[in-house]
Amino acid sequence: MLVLLIIFMVAAPLASVTIKVKLPPANAKPAPAPPKPVYISIKQDGRVFVGDNASDLDTLSDDLRAAIGHRDPTRDRIFIRGDENMMYQDFMAVINKLQDNGFYSVALVGEDRSGLKKR
Numbered sequence: 001m002l003v004l005l006i007i008f009m010v011a012a013p014l015a016s017v018t019i020k021v022k023l024p025p026a027n028a029k030p031a032p033a034p035p036k037p038v039y040i041s042i043k044q045d046g047r048v049f050v051g052d053n054a055s056d057l058d059t060l061s062d063d064l065r066a067a068i069g070h071r072d073p074t075r076d077r078i079f080i081r082g083d084e085n086m087m088y089q090d091f092m093a094v095i096n097k098l099q100d101n102g103f104y105s106v107a108l109v110g111e112d113r114s115g116l117k118k119r
Contacts (some may be wrong), residue, residue, distance in 0.1 A: 017105040037079055038067045038108070046090040057093055061101035077105040 040060075041049040048055050050063040068076050078098060080093055098106060 015061065030065055035071055040064075040078065040094060041078045042080070042082040042086050042094060044085045046087060048094060057082055057097050059099050060094070061103075064098075064101075064103065074102055074104065076103075077107050078103050079107050079109050081109045087105065 006047070018056065022057065039051060048057065048060060050060070050067050053067075057061040064078065065073060080094065082089075098104075
């Protein structure tokens with residue numbers, strides 16, 4: 001282990017560039033930061049949340065528009081997180097409400113279990 005540390009200590013300074021070059025200025029505009037994703041969470045008992053704030057089907061579209069801000073709701077992707085034991089009808093009610101209000105870009109969020117043992 002100590003030998004590896006010494007090798008890296010010796011090799012690290014050799015990897016740095018020591019040639020001085022006067023670089024021209026970049027004319028490209030910086031890329032805008034990607035928008036903050038908006039998450040809808042559906043709990044097992046059917047409660048709906050937009051981000052960390054509680055919502056319901058009646059106010060879901062208004063809460064989403066407030067969370068999205070000035071961005072175009074028809075182009076913004078909405079991420080839906082649902083409890084694995086929730087009722088399918090609760091999920092479909094949220095999907096229908098989103099479509100009725102012009103939110104067509106929807107993505108489902110799942111748990112990454114690739115590192116977990118199988119049951």
